[in-house]
Amino acid sequence: MDAIAVRTKGLPLSHDLQSGEILLDTRGVTVRFGGHVALDDVSISVRAGTVTGLIGPNGAGKTTLFDTVTGAGRPAAGTVHLAGHDITRLAPHRRARLGMARTFQRLELFVSLTVRQNLLVAADIAGRRSGRRIPSVDEMLELTGLADIADDDVADVPTGRARIVEVARALMSGPRVLLLDEPASGQTEEETARFADLLRQLAAGGLAICLVEHDLPLVMGLCSTVHVLDYGKVIASGPPEQVGADPAVIAAYIGTDHTPGTAATDGDVPDTAREAG
Numbered sequence: 001m002d003a004i005a006v007r008t009k010g011l012p013l014s015h016d017l018q019s020g021e022i023l024l025d026t027r028g029v030t031v032r033f034g035g036h037v038a039l040d041d042v043s044i045s046v047r048a049g050t051v052t053g054l055i056g057p058n059g060a061g062k063t064t065l066f067d068t069v070t071g072a073g074r075p076a077a078g079t080v081h082l083a084g085h086d087i088t089r090l091a092p093h094r095r096a097r098l099g100m101a102r103t104f105q106r107l108e109l110f111v112s113l114t115v116r117q118n119l120l121v122a123a124d125i126a127g128r129r130s131g132r133r134i135p136s137v138d139e140m141l142e143l144t145g146l147a148d149i150a151d152d153d154v155a156d157v158p159t160g161r162a163r164i165v166e167v168a169r170a171l172m173s174g175p176r177v178l179l180l181d182e183p184a185s186g187q188t189e190e191e192t193a194r195f196a197d198l199l200r201q202l203a204a205g206g207l208a209i210c211l212v213e214h215d216l217p218l219v220m221g222l223c224s225t226v227h228v229l230d231y232g233k234v235i236a237s238g239p240p241e242q243v244g245a246d247p248a249v250i251a252a253y254i255g256t257d258h259t260p261g262t263a264a265t266d267g268d269v270p271d272t273a274r275e276a277g
């Protein structure tokens with residue numbers, strides 16, 4: 001496959017990548033909290049230039065897998081690989097330096113700063129850390145559709161758009177892999193549609209995106225591959241239409257608020273970033 005430069009509207013979002021290359025994978029990852037097995041022999045992969053879905057009922061282990069991949073937690077067994085290199089023992093900041101960025105289920109923004117200031121802080125850290133050219137804040141505000149609220153305090157920004165601020169902030173580091181934990185939670189239908197376009201655009205630029213999301217129509221419409229976790233195990237992996245029709249997946253979702261093919265949120269969603277933070 002041709003090497004593609006990861007550039008979106010001229011933004012130097014990342015390094016040169018092979019489209020379709022596996023950028024991130026976990027191999028047999030097991031995580032225990034005391035006697036509780038939160039992840040059991042989990043192997044998933046995320047390719048450059050694609051959006052990969054990671055779904056499953058509440059408590060299935062999705063956030064735990066993100067924590068393991070980013071280095072916030074260590075697995076009891078198994079390994080994590082970035083572009084084929086074993087990074088299981090690397091500290092989180094070194095993984096970030098290698099091109100891994102994430103957002104959080106619970107918004108983690110500087111709520112007393114403006115949208116622009118949040119991106120400036122990220123730009124400052126990323127610039128000092130990597131030494132490579134990173135996107136300008138204005139370019140990023142434009143790309144992510146945040147220019148009109150650039151000078152608003154994040155505390156006053158509605159939750160749906162604050163989630164985009166978090167994505168923009170993650171993108172300021174010029175990642176190769178972007179991990180998104182329930183980014184559409186709190187978004188209106190219109191915001192979600194715009195967000196889906198943004199993710200398509202970023203993936204088309206070569207970024208490897210892993211999306212944890214309870215909005216299953218969004219996942220099914222956006223992802224080329226979906227991994228399904230249930231009670232810490234991968235119960236299905238494949239194209240969305242195959243996974244959505246899988247009896248094991250349907251069974252896993254029965255009795256939950258979320259069933260494949262329906263929109264759902266995780267209950268009450270705060271109105272603004274102030275309430276979410």
Ligand SMILES: Nc1ncnc2c1ncn2[C@@H]1O[C@H](COP(=O)(O)OP(=O)(O)OP(=O)(O)O)[C@@H](O)[C@H]1O
Pocket residue numbers: 033036038056057058059060061062063064065105
């Ligand atoms: N720090 C922890 N200590 C003990 N148990 C934990 C810890 N973190 C997560 N767990 C447990 O591990 C399991 C997986 O949790 P996790 O948050 O990864 O699930 P999830 O799929 O992200 O759920 P949700 O969709 O509700 O966010 C759950 O049973 C949870 O209670």
